Amino acid sequence: MSFTLATWNINSVRLREPLVCQLLEAEGPDVLCLQECKSPVDKIPMERFRELGYQHIVARGQKGYNGVAILSKLPLEDAGDRDFAQLGHARHVAARLENGVTIHNFYVPAGGDKPDREINEKFGQKLDYLTEMRDWFHSERPEKAILVGDLNIAPREDDVWDHKKLLKIVSHTPVEVEHLGEAQEAGAWVDVTRADIPEGNLYSWWSYRSPDWNAADKGRRLDHVWATPDISNAAHGSRILREARGWEKPSDHVPVFATFDL
DNA sequence: ATGGTTGCTATGCAA
Secondary structure, three states, X not given: OEEEEEEEEOOOOOOOHHHHHHHHXXXXXXXXXXXXXXXXXXXXXXXXXXXXXXXXXXXXXXXXXXXXXEEXXXXXXXXXXXXXXXXXXXXXXXXXXXOOOEEEEEEOOOOOOOOOOOOOHHHHHHHHXXXXXXXXXXXXXXXXXXXEEEOOOOOXXXXXXXXXXXXXXXXXXXXXXXXXXXXXXXXXOEEHHHHHOOOOOOOOEEOOOOOOHHHHOOEEOOEEEEEOHHHHOOEEEEEEOHHHHHOOOOOOEOOEEEEEEO
């Protein structure tokens, strides 16, 4: 059995319902994980998604902020959620496919502007969120699992447009990279995208504030696909749909894909 | 050091 999965920070699922449909029609992933839906679950426009064959939907939402959803052609069951760092935010949901694979969909806190928890509470919350992810994976020891989402950290030098310029910019500071690395290690998660594409710069996000995103290309790889070692060898075909950043009324993030042969 | 843009929702906050 083979299935293709995509992850996309959609930055309002209601505003961008047409773009979600465009992606589902053009690419037809078996599973699409969305973040920043910015919608209560009962206001997610599910009808069009269902018409396109995505009959199975698991979501967590809140008004205006955060929100995660998993749209699937394949049957899946809700596998719960966790409120890491007790923020009361809809930032995680899990679902289980019939083949026993668990999919974790994450939206890690962005962390505010200043990379200093003494003066910026949000940065501390981001680090705490990652620490609690680490502790949970350490106790849980995930198996046959895939973790995707907007992790709001670009860990490698070639995950950003200028490593040195970004060392003090939230999303690429050493302390964040270290926290993310500990969470990854605790679950023995394999970075599927980088296992597939080990060389070269990779970005999944370009700021709205950069006037000519394509020419300037000041991107970061904030969106990730991880898998546990028991299934990571089954992953291939990773790609990042850069062109989606140029679509009409785009999200600032683009979809990241991987295929699993299981 | 600062501002640049977008979305939600009605004013500033979060990203």
